[in-house]
Amino acid sequence: xxxxxxILSLLIWVPIAGGVGLLALGDAGDAASARAGHMRLLALAxxxxxxxxxxxxxxxFDTSTAAMQFVERVPWIEAFNIDYHLxxxxxxxxxxxxxxFITPLVVIAGWDTIKSRPAQYFAAFLILEGLMIGVFSAxxxxxxxxxxxxxxxxxxxxxxxxxxxxxxxxTLKFFLYTFFGSVLLLVAFIYLYVQAGDFGFASxxxxxxxxxxxxxxxxxxxxxxxxxxxxxxVHTWLPDAHxxxxxxxxxILAAIMLKMGGYGFVRMSLPMxxxxxxxxxxxxxxxxxxxxxxxxxVALMQKDMKKxxxxxxIAHMGFVTxxxxxxxAILERHGDSAGAALGVTGGMVQMVSHGLxxxxxxxxxxxxxxxxxxxxxxxxxxxxxxxxxFAGLMVLFAMANVGLPGTSGFVGEFMVIVAxxxxxxWFSFAAASILVLGAAYxxxxxxxxxxxxxxxxxxxxxxxxxxxxxxxxxxxxxxVLLIGIWPAxxxxxxxxxxxxxxxxxxxSKLAAL
Amino acid sequence: xxxxDIVPALPEIALLTLICVVLVVDLFIEEHQRAIxxxxxxxxxxxxxxxxxxxAPESRTVLFGGGYVSDxxxxxxxLASVILVGLxxxxxxxxxxxxxxxxxxxxxxxxxxxxxxxxxxxxxGLLTMYLGxxxxxxxxxxxVAIDRHSKDAAESAMKYFVLGAIASGSLLYGIxxxxxxxxxxxxxxxxxxxxxxPGMNGVALWFGIAFMLVGIGFKFGAVPFHMWLxxxxxxxxxxxxLYLVAAPKLAAIALIIRILADGLGAIHEVWxxxxxxxxxxxxxxxNVVAIAQSxxxxxxxxxxxxxxxxxxxxxxxxxxxxxxxxxxYTLTYVIMAAGSFAMVILLSRKGYEAENISDFKGLxxxxxxxxxxxxxxxxxxxxxxxxVGFFAKLYSINAVLDAGYPALAVLMVLASVIGAxxxxxxxxxxxxxxxxxxxxxxxxxxxxxxxxxxGLAVLALGILPGWLLQLCVDVFARHP
Numbered sequence: 007x008x009x010x011x012x013i014l015s016l017l018i019w020v021p022i023a024g025g026v027g028l029l030a031l032g033d034a035g036d037a038a039s040a041r042a043g044h045m046r047l048l049a050l051a052x053x054x055x056x057x058x059x060x061x062x063x064x065x066x067f068d069t070s071t072a073a074m075q076f077v078e079r080v081p082w083i084e085a086f087n088i089d090y091h092l093x094x095x096x097x098x099x100x101x102x103x104x105x106x107f108i109t110p111l112v113v114i115a116g117w118d119t120i121k122s123r124p125a126q127y128f129a130a131f132l133i134l135e136g137l138m139i140g141v142f143s144a145x146x147x148x149x150x151x152x153x154x155x156x157x158x159x160x161x162x163x164x165x166x167x168x169x170x171x172x173x174x175x176x177t178l179k180f181f182l183y184t185f186f187g188s189v190l191l192l193v194a195f196i197y198l199y200v201q202a203g204d205f206g207f208a209s210x211x212x213x214x215x216x217x218x219x220x221x222x223x224x225x226x227x228x229x230x231x232x233x234x235x236x237x238x239x240v241h242t243w244l245p246d247a248h249x250x251x252x253x254x255x256x257x258i259l260a261a262i263m264l265k266m267g268g269y270g271f272v273r274m275s276l277p278m279x280x281x282x283x284x285x286x287x288x289x290x291x292x293x294x295x296x297x298x299x300x301x302x303x304v305a306l307m308q309k310d311m312k313k314x315x316x317x318x319x320i321a322h323m324g325f326v327t328x329x330x331x332x333x334x335a336i337l338e339r340h341g342d343s344a345g346a347a348l349g350v351t352g353g354m355v356q357m358v359s360h361g362l363x364x365x366x367x368x369x370x371x372x373x374x375x376x377x378x379x380x381x382x383x384x385x386x387x388x389x390x391x392x393x394x395x396f397a398g399l400m401v402l403f404a405m406a407n408v409g410l411p412g413t414s415g416f417v418g419e420f421m422v423i424v425a426x427x428x429x430x431x432w433f434s435f436a437a438a439s440i441l442v443l444g445a446a447y448x449x450x451x452x453x454x455x456x457x458x459x460x461x462x463x464x465x466x467x468x469x470x471x472x473x474x475x476x477x478x479x480x481x482x483x484x485x486v487l488l489i490g491i492w493p494a495x496x497x498x499x500x501x502x503x504x505x506x507x508x509x510x511x512x513x514s515k516l517a518a519l
Numbered sequence: 520x521x522x523x524d525i526v527p528a529l530p531e532i533a534l535l536t537l538i539c540v541v542l543v544v545d546l547f548i549e550e551h552q553r554a555i556x557x558x559x560x561x562x563x564x565x566x567x568x569x570x571x572x573x574x575a576p577e578s579r580t581v582l583f584g585g586g587y588v589s590d591x592x593x594x595x596x597x598l599a600s601v602i603l604v605g606l607x608x609x610x611x612x613x614x615x616x617x618x619x620x621x622x623x624x625x626x627x628x629x630x631x632x633x634x635x636x637x638x639x640x641x642x643x644g645l646l647t648m649y650l651g652x653x654x655x656x657x658x659x660x661x662x663v664a665i666d667r668h669s670k671d672a673a674e675s676a677m678k679y680f681v682l683g684a685i686a687s688g689s690l691l692y693g694i695x696x697x698x699x700x701x702x703x704x705x706x707x708x709x710x711x712x713x714x715x716x717p718g719m720n721g722v723a724l725w726f727g728i729a730f731m732l733v734g735i736g737f738k739f740g741a742v743p744f745h746m747w748l749x750x751x752x753x754x755x756x757x758x759x760x761l762y763l764v765a766a767p768k769l770a771a772i773a774l775i776i777r778i779l780a781d782g783l784g785a786i787h788e789v790w791x792x793x794x795x796x797x798x799x800x801x802x803x804x805x806n807v808v809a810i811a812q813s814x815x816x817x818x819x820x821x822x823x824x825x826x827x828x829x830x831x832x833x834x835x836x837x838x839x840x841x842x843x844x845x846x847x848y849t850l851t852y853v854i855m856a857a858g859s860f861a862m863v864i865l866l867s868r869k870g871y872e873a874e875n876i877s878d879f880k881g882l883x884x885x886x887x888x889x890x891x892x893x894x895x896x897x898x899x900x901x902x903x904x905x906x907v908g909f910f911a912k913l914y915s916i917n918a919v920l921d922a923g924y925p926a927l928a929v930l931m932v933l934a935s936v937i938g939a940x941x942x943x944x945x946x947x948x949x950x951x952x953x954x955x956x957x958x959x960x961x962x963x964x965x966x967x968x969x970x971x972x973x974g975l976a977v978l979a980l981g982i983l984p985g986w987l988l989q990l991c992v993d994v995f996a997r998h999p
Contacts, residue, residue, distance in 0.1 A: 029887075029891070032887060082985065083910075083984055083985040083988065084985055084989065085985060085988050085989050085992050086914075086917070086988075088985075126883075126887075148913065151904065152904035152905050152909070155903055155904045155909070156903070156904050156905050158903070159894075159898060159903060162943070162946075163946075163950055166947060166950060166951040167950055167951060173951065174947055174951055177947075177951075178940070178943060178947070181939070181943060182936065182939060182940060182943075185903075185936055185939050186933075186936045189932035189933070189935060189936055190929070190932065192912075192913070192916065192932060193916065193920070193925075193928050193929060193932055196913070196916055196917045196920050196928070197920055197925070199917065200917070200920050200921050
């Protein structure tokens with residue numbers, strides 16, 4: 007066994023230790039000093055080391071079982087039966103890999119664009135990485151909640167310290183919105199603990215609950231996760247936070263933090279509250295479709311590129327929640343659950359894909375912002391003339407955002423649309439509208455920003471991609487294409503877990519009462 | 520009675536003796552040697568701490584004709600309050616020297632207050648409780664007025680004294696009714712009488728409890744008896760405020776648990792409604808009004824009120840879990856509150872009194888280390904994990920849900936969301952704004968060291984919260 011036994015702990019604590027180390031060494035002098043250079047290297051080393059460790063997670067992962075793997079369990083607070091309990095399955099492992107993959111890219115992206123307090127900046131991202139991995143691997147309610155909430159602190163500081171003009175407003179809104187969402191989650195956890203006797207997720211899944219209890223807990227979960235996803239109508243913090251956050255903050259927010267809401271639904275709402283999930287499935291589908299259609303229309307109207315991508319994120323996350331809650335509509339229509347697993351898998355793939363694509367889009371906008379210090383579409387035009395490589399990559403990401411076959415964006419969306427077709431024609435009709443609307447807002451932005459003659463002298467003078475930016479975008483482009491062309495390894499990771507989940511959903515908890 | 524019988528009370532006896540020693544020592548030293556008083560006081564506190572550990576009885580021991588009890592509950596609280604009083608002396612010294620206030624009285628009054636607290640924690644009857652309470656209160660009134668040139672301090676001392684006297688009167692009045700109904704002043708006899716005849720003199724007892732709760736509410740600073748608290752916190756010199764906010768809260772939890780749990784535990788349904796009102800009002804008023812404050816001491820004062828709401832919510836459950844959660848909450852709260860006020864002291868210097876939240880602006884640029892410490896205190900008080908304040912909230916909400924008050928639990932978490940705003944504001948000033956003055960922080964090594972330990976403790980207790988909680992749970996598992 008050796009170290010591989012502690013792989014999840016290593017994934018959590020290596021970046022946190024790196025971040026604390028950076029804080030302890032501290033900032034000295036300006037960003038150009040040799041000391042700041044060492045800080046950057048240390049940050050990169052810690053994030054790359056974490057990524058290397060996560061490769062072992064991938065190679066050691068057994069795709070044939072739905073059981074938890076790499077389990078670590080030690081008592082933490084014995085008086086309340088709280089354990090330091092970690093483990094991964096097909097739902098969480100891809101998201102952990104996504105996290106360890108994105109963070110080094112974020113570190114490289116901030117290499118010389120962060121002028122003030124680089125050590126604190128990188129430390130915040132490293133600590134955040136550890137906490138996010140903690141969220142995805144925690145199997146105990148309190149441990150999960152600790153990671154889930156603690157995560158807000160570095161993000162609060164990242165947006166507030168390195169953000170744009172209205173950063174204080176945006177970061178307070180972000181913190182208070184998500185804090186409000188999650189406190190009810192805490193009450194729900196404690197309620198489940200009082201019923202079940204310990205905080206383990208496995209016990210929460212097993213404990214019998216009446217429909218009424220399930221409904222209340224579901225609503226508490228819903229507020230917490232819907233704010234995170236975010237779902238319409240509690241999405242308003244996201245455009246503000248994205249616009250004001252520094253590029254790295256936007257990337258982490260879009261690529262990983264939004265996934266926590268979706269993760270919460272699959273890890274908690276669905277298996278712990280199957281009857282309430284059935285009860286509220288209609289509502290969830292409605293909210294998802296509103297997000298897809300209405301928010302896409304909103305995105306069409308944006309003048310600010312970051313806002314546009316932020317709204318596009320909300321719309322794309324609508325696919326995730328839609329895929330998760332299709333089961334009952336399919337059951338009702340066909341009497342069997344074939345296709346439901348496809349919906350859940352599609353939602354999961356969509357999360358990973360969206361993590362890559364939206365992260366890449368924000369990085370592209372960051373590249374342009376570093377040159378012109380503007381996010382307004384109107385300030386650009388004809389960027390492709392001065393930055394050809396950049397234009398090529400950004401078009402690729404835009405195509406992935408639209409869901410072009412051969413890119414990662416296609417896989418998940420296609421699976422969800424197929425599953426929704428089994429549930430109802432109109433679901434898939436509304437969901438498929440994103441293929442049109444998404445193409446409209448993304449390509450229209452691309453046209454106005456990249457194509458044509460240079461819009462003004464400053465655009466004409468934009469410097470082409472430097473090596474560092476090229477590496478970051480290039481690596482992301484490879485990942486987007488890889489998942490688009492050959493999604494099997496990713497889907498295989500999920501299959502066993504998703505099948506078990508769908509099986510579990512069919513079993514009412516009410517019978518046990 | 521044998522001499523060895525009074526061993527459990529040795530810490531109090533030794534403390535009184537040592538206070539007299541400090542008084543005499545202080546008389547014979549020159550003004551510039553005042554630090555000697557400080558070191559002698561700290562040494563005395565260390566002796567008391569050692570004595571407390573050494574004389575801890577194996578099991579619950581009742582002394583002095585039933586008026587005094589030594590048990591795990593009192594031991595834990597006494598040890599914690601000795602440490603906190605010592606901590607407040609450490610934090611105070613540099614500030615007092617700078618402001619020419621370093622007088623022996625600060626230390627002797629502080630220790631007299633400690634004596635009062637220890638008597639309260641060990642009281643086994645209403646009269647002993649009252650005796651300890653008054654010893655504490657009189658020391659506090661004089662401490663608030665210790666700077667006799669400050670009009671604000673004089674005003675708040677007066678306000679504190681008058682309102683405090685009324686509250687004490689109310690408590691004493693309630694005690695007399697309770698005595699009249701139950702026929703005893705001692706908690707276990709009151710409990711036995713109520714056990715035997717739960718319905719005895721319903722109205723008269725209700726009346727007595729209501730008056731006692733007015734007194735308790737005042738000492739705690741629970742709404743609607745909180746009016747004095749922000750004024751006194753603001754008016755008193757900051758080290759005095761720090762003293763007031765820390766250890767006396769431990770005495771207050773002893774007061775409420777001894778009276779309500781030990782004495783009146785059998786008629787939980789009579790007082791739970793009253794405490795519920797205090798709790799709900801404190802949660803709402805404390806959190807909402809704190810948002811409007813620009814003075815940090817007032818803001819922390821209202822935040823205290825809000826936290827008292829949490830403590831009372833845990834206590835009103837009337838279950839061992841609830842009492843343990845209330846105790847745990849109080850213990851952890853005082854650590855964070857003491858640290859926050861110590862930060863206010865740290866920002867003050869000769870001729871400049873840090874008082875406003877805006878004094879924290881840009882602290883990250885002036886001193887990243889202490890900015891992180893303040894961040895720990897603020898997120899701890901806001902109840903954000905992994906700091907210890909989160910676990911205090913977790914346990915009290917757990918107790919409340921366990922006892923079957925889901926609505927109260929929801930109110931508690933919603934109140935904490937409101938509360939998050941004003942703690943975040945301090946963090947925002949420290950990290951997102953530029954400093955208004957760039958002077959170097961002045962303080963001595965002891966203060967910096969103690970403050971760092973204090974801040975790290977808030978984090979460490981949050982990462983390993985189990986042992987302290989276990990201690991609190993055990994106290995009530997063995998409680999009668």
